[in-house]
Amino acid sequence: QVGMRQQWELGQALRRRYRDFLSDTYRRQEIFIRSTDCDRTLMSAEANLAGLYPPGGQEMFNPNISWQPIPVHTVPESDERLLKFPLTPCPRYEQLQTETRHSAEYINRTKENWQFLQMVAKETGIRDISLESVWSVYDTLFCEQVHKMDLPGWVTPDVMAQLRELKDFGFEFLFGIHNRVEKARLQGGECIREGASCCSVWLLPLTSCSLSPGVLLDHIRKNLTKAANVSAHQNLKLLAYSAHDTTLVALQMALDVFNKIQAPYASCHLFELYQEDDGNFSVEMFYRNESGKEPFPLTIPGCQHKCPLQRFLELTEPVVPQDWEQECKVSGNIHDTELFVGLAVCGSILLLLIILLLTVLFRIQSQPPGYRHVSNEGEEQA
Numbered sequence: 399q400v401g402m403r404q405q406w407e408l409g410q411a412l413r414r415r416y417r418d419f420l421s422d423t424y425r426r427q428e429i430f431i432r433s434t435d436c437d438r439t440l441m442s443a444e445a446n447l448a449g450l451y452p453p454g455g456q457e458m459f460n461p462n463i464s465w466q467p468i469p470v471h472t473v474p475e476s477d478e479r480l481l482k483f484p485l486t487p488c489p490r491y492e493q494l495q496t497e498t499r500h501s502a503e504y505i506n507r508t509k510e511n512w513q514f515l516q517m518v519a520k521e522t523g524i525r526d527i528s529l530e531s532v533w534s535v536y537d538t539l540f541c542e543q544v545h546k547m548d549l550p551g552w553v554t555p556d557v558m559a560q561l562r563e564l565k566d567f568g569f570e571f572l573f574g575i576h577n578r579v580e581k582a583r584l585q586g587g588e589c590i591r592e593g594a595s596c597c598s599v600w601l602l603p604l605t606s607c608s609l610s611p612g613v614l615l616d617h618i619r620k621n622l623t624k625a626a627n628v629s630a631h632q633n634l635k636l637l638a639y640s641a642h643d644t645t646l647v648a649l650q651m652a653l654d655v656f657n658k659i660q661a662p663y664a665s666c667h668l669f670e671l672y673q674e675d676d677g678n679f680s681v682e683m684f685y686r687n688e689s690g691k692e693p694f695p696l697t698i699p700g701c702q703h704k705c706p707l708q709r710f711l712e713l714t715e716p717v718v719p720q721d722w723e724q725e726c727k728v729s730g731n732i733h734d735t736e737l738f739v740g741l742a743v744c745g746s747i748l749l750l751l752i753i754l755l756l757t758v759l760f761r762i763q764s765q766p767p768g769y770r771h772v773s774n775e776g777e778e779q780a
Contacts, residue, residue: 404664409449443640582652
């Protein structure tokens with residue numbers, strides 16, 4: 399219920415923020431909500447909408463229920479191409495992760511925390527625990543702590559602090575440390591079916607059901623561009639994504655605004671599109687990572703907070719894939735294939751030469767003896 403209350407309170411905060419932008423009552427043409435196909439993200443989105451659109455007047459279908467149903471759209475997990483992480487198969491991304499594991503920063507962090515990781519492995523019974531998997535230990539203990547459950551005796555405040563630090567490093571590992579821009583491109587997603595344009599975009603990272611969602615910056619860019627087309631006469635004002643903490647981390651790493659701290663529950667990343675007095679458009683970003691407090695501004699490197707739309711598109715262009723499937727291929731694949739074919743051909747030729755040599759030797763050994771001079775013993779004696 400703590401999470402539900404947090405989402406409901408966030409919905410109320412968004413209602414206050416956009417009270418002069420959104421209609422007082424729910425209008426399906428104005429808002430579109432998209433969620434991953436996970437029970438907790440779907441429920442969190444609904445709790446959020448309960449705070450954003452409290453029913454009144456004719457919207458009250460039951461006087462005893464201060465709630466109205468608002469659609470939340472999703473697709474099966476197997477078909478998810480917008481909010482899913484990692485986008486697979488992507489051999490190049492896996493290659494980058496392998497390279498990251500061999501980076502000096504990753505190796506040094508592992509050495510510094512080796513004894514601590516071994517202690518956690520012993521206490522939890524988890525084999526092969528690493529900087530990449532230790533987040534699950536912290537997440538479980540944190541949930542138990544939030545719900546006032548007794549923690550194991552080995553879990554001291556210092557242990558929780560170190561687990562939290564390693565958990566944050568694990569999130570950074572997914573999208574940064576090594577070749578951040580290319581990782582962002584590969585987890586940016588392919589060209590997907592576009593929804594209607596919008597003037598405000600929310601990303602609501604909710605409690606994870608699985609480590610799955612990925613970057614959706616390309617989708618957001620296209621929707622902001624559509625919204626700036628004033629001749630299109632669009633009705634949609636708000637597009638909201640209900641996803642996971644990894645989705646938000648991937649997005650903020652792509653934008654280069656990640657603070658290296660895991661997004662807390664019910665946090666919210668806002669993109670807002672404004673039309674200026676001169677007719678041009680600008681983008682502003684805000685991040686709300688604490689309930690009860692106003693969101694704080696985010697500024698993409700290379701621009702001011704009120705970033706002109708065209709400049710925003712230019713700065714984010716490098717992290718948007720042009721051909722995701724092609725970029726996901728490992729460049730060495732072609733060379734490896736050529737090498738394999740070359741070795742196979744050489745091996746075949748060598749095998750034929752060996753067979754030919756053995757055949758020649760066999761024939762020489764099997765031939766009858768040729769003519770040779772035999773001395774006449776009688777004549778020699780004479």
